[in-house]
Amino acid sequence: MHPIRFEAVPRHGIHIFHYLPGDDIPVSRHWPGLFGEWPQRQTPFSEWAVNNNNMEEVAVYVGLIWRLTDGLARYAIPRYYRDDATQTLGREPIMVDWEYDVDAEQLTPLSRDNGFVPGRSALTICPQPTAWEVENASRAGLFPLATLRDLVSALHAVLFDASSEMTVFAIPPGAERLERLTAALRGPVRPALGDVLEDDGIFLDLTIGSDLGNYDSIIVASSTDLLSPLTNLAADCAQRVESYEQRLDELRSVPDFLRAMPQLAGVDLDAS
Structure with missing residues (x-):
């Protein structure tokens, strides 16, 4: 086990915290069954986006994000793979013009964090993209998340590149606040993080490195101090x-593993 430590990197009056474990991901002992045969239904990946590369730490990450934003309405931008999501x-x-960008190959908070960049969405080669897909290739997608299972489903759309990225915006519930969030992510001018957050929102970016030389990170930002x-x-x-x-030796099967994941994450998949 490696402790999770956030480094404070304040910027322009915003409280920003970076978790960048490098090779010291939080779970250091892994269930051997991740490297074995899985049943056809309800696998570690289908339920928790856990596989034998991005392992149990994924459950820790999504659980932390969900618990930190308890009581708020959550919206996510799965970077680049809007249509897959x-x-x-x-x-x-909801179509928006801007998304967040983290360089997973960098090892310091400042070198990784590129801020908001123009949105992009992948285009298929075969079959040929539709006219709508081509027209909207320069836009990102903002998806409402009702449960933790939705966050995991959004991860399924992105978790197959050298690195993958998901940005979550947590705001007070209500149509008016959502309209302001959407407006902040649209238009020709690059958004300022403070304008997106206002005084009541929480911003989180989860980046997961899959290939060698790509590293995990979590960024948390808020106008209030969340230390x-x-x-x-x-x-x-x-x-x-x-x-x-300590309980790994008790997990004899995939169902055993899946029953252990809510305890590890600190939250059930269907928690709102």
Whole structure:
């Protein structure tokens, strides 16, 4: 087990925290069954986006994000794979012009964080993209997330490149606040993080490195100082990881593994 530590990197009056573990991902002992045969249904990947490359740490990450944003309405931009996320989530996105960019190959917070960049969406080669897909290739998609399962489903859309990225915006519920978030992510002018957050939002970016030389990170930003809840949540995550690693020998099957994941994540998949 490696502790989760966030580094404060304040910028322009915004409280920003970076978690950048490098090779010291939070779970250091892994279930051997991740490298074995899985049943056709309800696998570690289908349920938690966990595989034998991006392993149990993914459950820790999504659990931390979901618990930190408890009580808020959550919206996600799956970077680059907007149309794939439409399929995995089964819903249409709100179209926006900007998305966040993190360089997974870099090893310091400042060198990784590129801020908002113009949106992009992948175009298929075969079959030929539709006219609508071509017209909207320079736009990102903002998807509402009702449950943690939705966040995992959105991860399914992006988690097959050298690195993958998901940005989550957590805001007070309500149509008016959503309209302001959407407006901040549209238009020709690059958004400022403070304008997107206002005084009541939380921004989170989850980047997962899959290929060698690509590294995981979590960025948390808010107008209010989240150091105390982040510290408490990170400590709870560490306790859950330690408990999970101590119980690894008890996990005999995929169903056993899946029953252990909510305890590791600190939240059920269907939690709102």
